[in-house]
Amino acid sequence: MLIIMGLESPREDINKVKEKIIEFSCTPHEIPGSSKLAIGITGATHLLKEEDFQMMHSVQEVVRVSKKFKLVSRQMKSNDTIIDFGGPTVGGKELFIIAGPCSVENREQTFEIAGQLKEMGINFFRAGAYKPRSSPYTFQGLKEKGLEILDEVKQKFGLKIVTEVMNSQSLQSVCEVADIIQIGARNMQNYSLLEEIGATQKPVLLKRGMSATVEDLLLSAEYIAAQSNYNIILCERGIRTFETSTRNTLDLNAVPVIKQWSHLPVIVDPSHGVGIWDKVPQMSLAAIACGADGLMIEVHNDPENALSDGYQSLTPKKFKELLNKLNELAPIVNKEMKLYENANSL
Ligand code: PEP
Ligand code: MN
Numbered sequence: 269m270l271i272i273m274g275l276e277s278p279r280e281d282i283n284k285v286k287e288k289i290i291e292f293s294c295t296p297h298e299i300p301g302s303s304k305l306a307i308g309i310t311g312a313t314h315l316l317k318e319e320d321f322q323m324m325h326s327v328q329e330v331v332r333v334s335k336k337f338k339l340v341s342r343q344m345k346s347n348d349t350i351i352d353f354g355g356p357t358v359g360g361k362e363l364f365i366i367a368g369p370c371s372v373e374n375r376e377q378t379f380e381i382a383g384q385l386k387e388m389g390i391n392f393f394r395a396g397a398y399k400p401r402s403s404p405y406t407f408q409g410l411k412e413k414g415l416e417i418l419d420e421v422k423q424k425f426g427l428k429i430v431t432e433v434m435n436s437q438s439l440q441s442v443c444e445v446a447d448i449i450q451i452g453a454r455n456m457q458n459y460s461l462l463e464e465i466g467a468t469q470k471p472v473l474l475k476r477g478m479s480a481t482v483e484d485l486l487l488s489a490e491y492i493a494a495q496s497n498y499n500i501i502l503c504e505r506g507i508r509t510f511e512t513s514t515r516n517t518l519d520l521n522a523v524p525v526i527k528q529w530s531h532l533p534v535i536v537d538p539s540h541g542v543g544i545w546d547k548v549p550q551m552s553l554a555a556i557a558c559g560a561d562g563l564m565i566e567v568h569n570d571p572e573n574a575l576s577d578g579y580q581s582l583t584p585k586k587f588k589e590l591l592n593k594l595n596e597l598a599p600i601v602n603k604e605m606k607l608y609e610n611a612n613s614l
Contacts, residue, residue, distance in 0.1 A: 271285055272305075278325075288324070292312075388588055393428065433465065535555075
């Protein structure tokens with residue numbers, strides 16, 4: 269259930285509504301929109317009746333939220349959530365681009381790629397220190413050492429760091445370095461981890477599980493939002509289907525569906541979605557054309573010798589060519605490539 273109040277409602281009236289919600293052993297969540305203030309209610313909302321709130325001061329409307337997910341739903345907040353990183357934003361007009369290698373392999377490789385991306389105007393650098401690999405015999409990431417290298421990248425290049433957390437044991441140390449915490453496809457339904465990450469109040473990049481429906485993804489986002497953390501970026505990264513010609517099937521249908529059902533920003537990871545580097549540019553353009561707010565792309569200086577996901581990684585040169593194409597596409601879909609303002613050479 270959702271209580272709609274005027275943005276200028278007296279604090280006393282807002283608090284009375286919240287107290288009433290708590291009286292019913294439910295939890296109120298204040299969500300200010302552009303013109304209205306919504307108070308979302310989670311818990312045993314079937315015990316509440318519309319009439320309990322309709323007569324209260326400053327209450328304009330009481331709405332039953334029809335979806336299973338509530339706080340992240342469009343019904344709860346009609347305007348798009350824009351996450352501001354002190355300059356760059358995601359969810360608004362700006363095309364939001366995250367780029368970098370699959371894994372931190374060593375200091376030299378990481379610095380080389382970070383330096384080239386910085387030159388292109390990229391603000392958000394991705395690289396895994398903790399790697400969830402399908403086989404236990406493949407490279408598992410440099411772990412703490414990888415985080416140290418990412419911290420150096422942050423200091424040296426002024427890049428913001430996007431890196432994955434795999435479990436609660438390393439959450440604290442990942443939080444110290446990451447500007448955005450990545451939750452990988454394999455952990456999308458690790459609900460206790462979602463709650464812990466939500467409670468850190470750090471921005472989160474939540475990747476869709478490989479067998480998860482859009483509803484499952486939004487319900488996972490709901491776990492984070494229920495901790496009053498709305499800094500959630502959703503990421504379509506391909507799902508498992510019967511098709512074997514590509515690593516996964518990039519489900520671009522999900523983008524307009526998520527946009528309709530949720531106020532949260534959504535980006536696409538065509539690298540994992542396709543799994544083959546030469547298909548990544550086409551699917552990147554398709555993702556932006558169908559309404560994604562941005563992209564996450566794997567870039568490696570030496571893909572053939574990469575310790576993970578080399579086959580789906582673009583070289584910096586190919587990535588730069590893609591950026592140029594995205595720059596042409598952006599205005600057609602009412603987006604802007606702000607990163608060009610930071611670029612040293614293109
Ligand atoms: C990654 O981003 O490198 C990764 C492991 O992605 P996913 O969780 O989508 O497989
Ligand atoms: Mn990868």
